[in-house]
Amino acid sequence: MKPNARVLLVEDESSIADNIKYALNAASFEVLWATSGMEALTLFKEQAIDLVILDIGLPDIDGFEVCRQIRELSQVPLLFLTARSDEIDRVVGLEMGADDYICKPFSPRELVARVKTNLRRYQISPPLAAVPSQDESLVLNDENRTVHFRGQLLDITRYEFGILQVMHKHPKRVYSREELLEKVWHEPDNSMDRVVDTHIKTLRAKLKEVDEKAEVIKTHRGIGYSLEIY
Numbered sequence: 001m002k003p004n005a006r007v008l009l010v011e012d013e014s015s016i017a018d019n020i021k022y023a024l025n026a027a028s029f030e031v032l033w034a035t036s037g038m039e040a041l042t043l044f045k046e047q048a049i050d051l052v053i054l055d056i057g058l059p060d061i062d063g064f065e066v067c068r069q070i071r072e073l074s075q076v077p078l079l080f081l082t083a084r085s086d087e088i089d090r091v092v093g094l095e096m097g098a099d100d101y102i103c104k105p106f107s108p109r110e111l112v113a114r115v116k117t118n119l120r121r122y123q124i125s126p127p128l129a130a131v132p133s134q135d136e137s138l139v140l141n142d143e144n145r146t147v148h149f150r151g152q153l154l155d156i157t158r159y160e161f162g163i164l165q166v167m168h169k170h171p172k173r174v175y176s177r178e179e180l181l182e183k184v185w186h187e188p189d190n191s192m193d194r195v196v197d198t199h200i201k202t203l204r205a206k207l208k209e210v211d212e213k214a215e216v217i218k219t220h221r222g223i224g225y226s227l228e229i230y
């Protein structure tokens with residue numbers, strides 16, 4: 001298991017949250033704590049999260065809704081905390097996209113064991129590596145010009161977005177520098193010779209921040225670039 005996996009804990013009751021944090025910290029997990037659904041979603045979009053522990057009864061939107069929104073972005077392991085049997089029925093019956101659930105009250109030791117099992121299961125058959133799909137890899141939103149890679153929001157510039165947008169339409173197709181210049185910058189001039197390479201370089205660095213091993217943009221020497229993950 002990767003050391004210091006980061007867990008997002010979504011729980012509005014601080015006494016319960018404190019116990020969980022203590023147990024996870026003792027097992028060398030890093031814990032980010034959110035006390036509401038909206039806060040959890042914001043944290044999830046901003047940070048690299050390895051596993052989510054999600055209470056169902058939250059002060060704003062409930063855990064089911066938080067789960068639904070996280071699942072639009074990522075297949076990260078997700079464990080529900082539930083207090084009532086009707087909640088368990090919903091978790092199990094409606095296939096909420098949760099990987100596991102644990103009933104309150106639970107022992108911190110039991111919870112840590114569940115977290116470890118779910119992380120391990122995820123790493124043995126990582127759905128992202130096995131079947132790259134649009135949901136899990138590179139998601140572009142043309143309307144608000146955002147890019148999510150492996151569920152994480154990238155801090156991206158206008159031209160970096162433009163490059164991805166063009167290449168995303170035809171993955172694996174090789175685009176020459178001239179073609180990208182024309183499609184993204186519209187009125188390029190001669191002084192912009194290296195501008196595409198510079199932007200590809202910064203873009204790659206941002207993608208590698210999310211996944212160091214990912215080869216998202218491939219260089220074809222003397223020809224141009226292609227998008228390999230989509």
Ligand code: CA
Nearest residue numbers: 012055057058
């Ligand atoms: Ca609660």
